[in-house]
Amino acid sequence: MTVKLSKAALQNLPEKVGVPGYSQSDLKAGIIHFGIGNFHRAHQAVYLDALFNAGTDHEWGLVGAGVLASDEVMRQKLKEQDWLTTVVEQDSGHRVAHVTSSMIDYLQPGDSANTIARLADPEIRIVSMTITEGGYFIDPASGVFNPQHPAIVADAADIANPKTVFGLILAGLIRRRNEGTAPFTVMSCDNIPGNGHVTSDAVSGLAALVDTNLAEWIRQNVAFPNSMVDRITPATTDREHNLLATDFGIDDNWPVFCEPFKQWVLEDHFPTGRPALEKVGVTFVRDVAPYELMKIRILNGGHAAIAYPAALMDIHFVHEAMEEPLIREFLTKLEREEIIPVLPPVPDMPFEDYFDLIVRRFSNPKIGDTIQRLCQDGSNRQPKFILPTTADRLKAGKSVTGLSLVSALWCRFCAGTTDTGKPTNYLDASAERLKVEALKAKDDPKAFLAMTDIFGEVGTSPIFTESFSRILRTLWDKGARETLRLYLDDKL
Known part of the structure; x- marks a missing residue:
């Protein structure tokens, strides 16, 4: 017998399930967050829930927001259970569940007028986001904001009725400026190097299309702190629904399963105030960049490295x-x-210790993280997680054999089949194009590297081109398994 999750049912949940020690009705809206996906609900929402449970900072309640059709699906699912989420943390040693209540509302996607009005509310002092690496309208190879994207051009032409996250943020800032209200802080929680700078470029870049003076006002007055976020959080499937019902007796429309580990390193730049997140484990620093680079290249780069050989070898779970x-x-x-x-x-963080931690986290059998999830969105992830390291090594005159292998494995994967002939179904905005170029690359490896918006100058390097081409041919001739053996034996 399961209990349907709701505020009224909290007292009826099994004793082993943690429940909020505060009343949702005691919270006041202080943060609007765009992108209420699994990661946000296992990360920022969990930190805030812990802070509220400590009996403090209740003026920082979360309000959800979004612009996609999938955001409305999530909104309806969470609305049915009073915005509550069951978070299950698990590894080989334990599995614990607790219900978070840090979100108090969710704005209807598509209702621009209401969203802008809430953004203009003086009580809202932080606007945060997890909109994925591909949601920032930046050129993958250069990392520069693209003001010519059709969605950005459309918002600039009708900024009073925007359709993008950045259009809504800008419209909210315009109203606050006109009304004499201090601007909110804009906080990215996405895995992008210099995510605060990237977000600033997007908002001010859009503003420049509307009014150059507005763009300058944003650059001078709006804070965009950089951050590093970390927690492995797979997608929710029937497996997770069934585990929650069987082990904890809860019927949750969209539970979140995640690893116990979580990390948040944040630049302390919040002119209009912030919650005291340092009380619940957030690290505030002057410079996030070293932490961010370590995480993006060792963890995210590691995920990108193992994803494609595993997929080609028909392996399902990480x-x-x-x-x-x-x-x-x-x-x-x-x-x-x-x-x-x-x-x-990185201060107080030996890389070997951090890598050992990453290996343990990747090896957690309870998470159920899938190789398919790691393989998605490669056209955005490769230029952020792999190719910058390749570029650094090329500039230093160092070997790039292993990194060339990572890129060649991605190319082989994009061709559409595993080594046994099974289809490699994956999500990527450029999926069709990637497949076309990957199939061309079977005979002419340079065809894949010719996608300069992805590979940039790395794709023109004679050293990288030769290494990539040789390894890709080996992958087609011998398969992923044998190619890995050759690499490990220093014969590739």
Whole structure:
């Protein structure tokens, strides 16, 4: 017998389920967050829930927002259960569940007028976002905001009725400026190097299309703190629904399963105030960049490295990939020989210790994180997580064999089949184009590297081109498994 999640049912949940120690009705809206996906509900919402449970900062309640059709689906699912979420943390040693109540409302996607009005409310002092790496309208190769994107051009032409996240944020800032209200802080929580700078470029870049004086006002008055966020949070499937019902007796429309580990390093730049998140484990620093680079290149780069050989070898779960010696040893060799040596030092964080932590997290059998999830959106992730390391090594005159292998594995994956002939179904805004160029690359590897918006100058490097081409031909001739063996034996 399961209990349908709702505020009224909290007292009826099993004793082993943690419930909020505060009343949702005691919270006041202080943050609007765009992108109420699994990661946000396992990360920022959890930190705030812990703070509210400590009996403090109740003026920082979360209000959800979004612009996609999927956002409305999530809104309806959460509305049915009073905006509550069951978060299940698990590893090989334990599984615990608790219900969070830090979100108090969710604005209807498509209702621009209401969203702008809420953004203009003086009580809203932070606007945060998790809209994925591909949601920032930036050129993948250069990382520069693209003001010519059709969605941005459309918002600039009708900024009173915007359709994008950045259009809504700008419209809210315009109203606050006109009404003499201090601007809110804009806080990105996406895995993008310099995410605060990237967000600033997007908002001010859109503003420049509307009014150059407005753009300058934003650059001078709006804070965009950089951040580093971390928690492995897979997608919710029937598996998670069934585990929650069986182990905890809860019927939740959209529960979140995640690892116990979480991390948030945040630049302390909030002119109109912020919640005291340092009380619940958030690290506030002057410079996030070293932490961010370490995480993006070791963890996210590591995910990108193991995703495609595992997919080509028909491996389903991430922990199963780590149980395959060839993949585990490939990751270790790549990280220690090519990724870690070009990273700047991080205060109080030895890279070897951090990598060992990453290996343990990737190996967690309870998470159920899938290789398919890691493979998606490669056209955005490769230029952010892999190719910058390749560029750094090329500039330093160092070997890029392992990194060339990562790129070649991605190309082979994009061709559409695994080594056994099964289809490689994946989500990517450029999926059709990637497949066309990957199939061309079977005979002419340079065809894939000719996508300069992805590979940039790396794709023109003679050293990288030769290495990539040789390895891609080996992958087609011998398959992923044998190619990994050759790499590990220094014969590739």
